[in-house]
Amino acid sequence: MSQVVSPHTEQRQKKAKRMVSLALLAGALAFSIWYVKFDMVEFISGIPLFLNFLFTDFLPPNFANMDSYLRPVLDTLIFAVVGTFISSLLGLVIAFLMARNTAPHPAVRIALRGVVSFVRNVPFLVWASLLVVIFGVGAMPGLFSLLVFGTCFLARVYAESIEELDKEATEALEASGATYGQIIKHAIIPQFMPGYFSWTLFMFEINIRASAILGLVGAGGIGSNLKQSLDLFQYSRASMIIVILIVLILAVEFLTQRIRERIL
Template sequence: MSKPTMIPIRTPNRPKGRAGRRALLAALVLLTAFSLVYIRFDAAEFLLGIPIFIRFLFEDFLPPNPSHLQGYLKPVVDTLIYAVIATFCSSVLGVALALLMARSTTPHPSVRTVLRGLLSLLRNIPFLAWASLLVVIFGVGTTAGLIALILFGCGFLARLYAESIEELDRDSIEALEACGATYGQRIRHAIIPQFLPAFYSWTLFMFEINIRASAVLGLVGAGGIGSLIKQTMDLFQYGKTSMVITIMIVMILAVELVTNQIRRRII
């Protein structure tokens, strides 16, 4: 008995899908070309500037100058303190606003709508823009930088906290509601225990962001290690600038390492 002949199955081509991908790629290339023309990007000037940049980097900027290393200690400590205070204040305010904004805990839908609009404003304005505005109001110093970090962090955390609360299991909440529990009892016994892992994770992440942000706030006169960068750059002391940036990089990496270890242990 002869074996049945196997007929190969051909996969149908998808010309429409290929044409769509090609059209999308062509549109992306055209958009990029238009953007380069619009901003008057000069490729020749860019290529000629590369050797100048490399020469500056290795002749003026590197190696770092550690001659005034002890004088950098206070700005580094100030930067860490800014981040701690800003993270604490923004997390406390963020939890309160998140409870009012989350669908499962808001007292009224209108409260949620108003708060979402207000926090979108706080979150979408960059912290450097907040710092620049607050420097005009409060003057040069730490107050403007701290308030800028708190405003930005509050808007950022409140939204993330609210989304985390909305994703919690509702079985325990509904069980407490069926037993006649008050609003505060539902928050304490059903919401908070489930919300704590997300709270720790996002708060530690916000602390890392605040370290980076507070390190550059000095560029607008808001204090911290960024003020050293601006000062040394203005005085053309590029070796000292390189040293300050190196300290900032080491500090950020150390903070990330510590927060990752804390996150693994408590979450």
């Protein structure tokens, strides 16, 4: 015979669980502060130094030699365009092979999911650093790192989108004796295209940011100019590059949003 729990008892149990959760959270926070040796006095006393550096050395941006930034910005855009285009095609093929409702065999799906999960969990800056060691400083390590990360990221989200599609059209074609290729062409792709464009545009935005950061590890793009400026203590020039990056990212976000509105 099951025991009936009164509403008052159930409320007390919920309150006790909430208090235990808050106590564990507070304990974890206190341990973290102790472990990193966080000093509130030092933090507060450092604020005036930070503001002095920000408004004395870092700002205002140096607008001289603006033409010298055009080539790095163009490199950054090309990295993002090429990386997004190639990784979207590769990711699409892998997604069809690893999605539950389109994989040709469960073993293929499991193997690809394992590889994709491993690659996705390694930050793209780590891939860029490894590829710089292999290929040397230049554009190719940056582009390859974008391809590796972008392909696995898109393959994962594409596969999840494919698995969430309406199965009625697929089941109808299977019942009529359609082949695997016909099912993909007439049932999967038409439903999947909105998700494909949306995720690909999102990946393009990510690649713009990533391309700007890749230069910090010697992989080309405008990030290389930013690293060089910081290494030479040219902070006003570095702030100009950051302003350019912000404008570039906002412009790309606005453009991709307009494309989404037109396509979707």
